[in-house]
Amino acid sequence: MRGGTECLPHYFLGEALYNLNDCAGAVAEWAISEQLPFVRTQKEFSGFMDTGYRTCAMRGILLPAEFNAQSAVASQEVEDAVALVERVSKLGNGDAWRQELRDQYSRIGQDLTTSQTRLAVGMRSRSAADFNEARAAAGRVVTALKAFEAALNVSIRRTCRPYGSRPAKWSSPLPAPRTTTAPSKPSIRSSLRRSPRRARADATC
Numbered sequence: 001m002r003g004g005t006e007c008l009p010h011y012f013l014g015e016a017l018y019n020l021n022d023c024a025g026a027v028a029e030w031a032i033s034e035q036l037p038f039v040r041t042q043k044e045f046s047g048f049m050d051t052g053y054r055t056c057a058m059r060g061i062l063l064p065a066e067f068n069a070q071s072a073v074a075s076q077e078v079e080d081a082v083a084l085v086e087r088v089s090k091l092g093n094g095d096a097w098r099q100e101l102r103d104q105y106s107r108i109g110q111d112l113t114t115s116q117t118r119l120a121v122g123m124r125s126r127s128a129a130d131f132n133e134a135r136a137a138a139g140r141v142v143t144a145l146k147a148f149e150a151a152l153n154v155s156i157r158r159t160c161r162p163y164g165s166r167p168a169k170w171s172s173p174l175p176a177p178r179t180t181t182a183p184s185k186p187s188i189r190s191s192l193r194r195s196p197r198r199a200r201a202d203a204t205c
Helices: 009-019 023-033 043-058 064-089 099-125 128-158 196-203
Strands: none
Touching (some): 009 043, 023 043, 023 064, 064 099, 064 128
């Protein structure tokens, strides 16, 4: 290692990854190294990074500022879609969730999985295309769920039960939401029970 540069492991890792044609990895490491002002005081390092940034940008890799902006927007839209799915999944009971509604809900779940997967990929690839796909899938989830919720509410009103009766159980067919940094695909199902207060609300809908 060059003398006096032991504090720049991320810069040198980025340089090595760049020489291996791993632009996404190189830019990620250089972004970390730039958190130390020292790296920009060294003309050799600063010049090499600037050249690398330009080359990687031409290959479709998002540079730090643009990556931060696009990843934040995509993450928020996916989180909003997940929150809407969680809210809608708690509506009604097993009787209200007719088979056609369950099938429709499962299809919406495919887009939710796509949005989470493309977001996780984009965080590694630093590709605008991956973030755009994540946002598009999340948008489809939100649009479809709005129509689905309206249909579900109609079904709930048609299956109102008197207060004190025992509603059927309902288990969501969708996987539990994943974090954006973990590519694993857990398949946890949550069983939701209705409270007496919910039953009372059903009786008056």
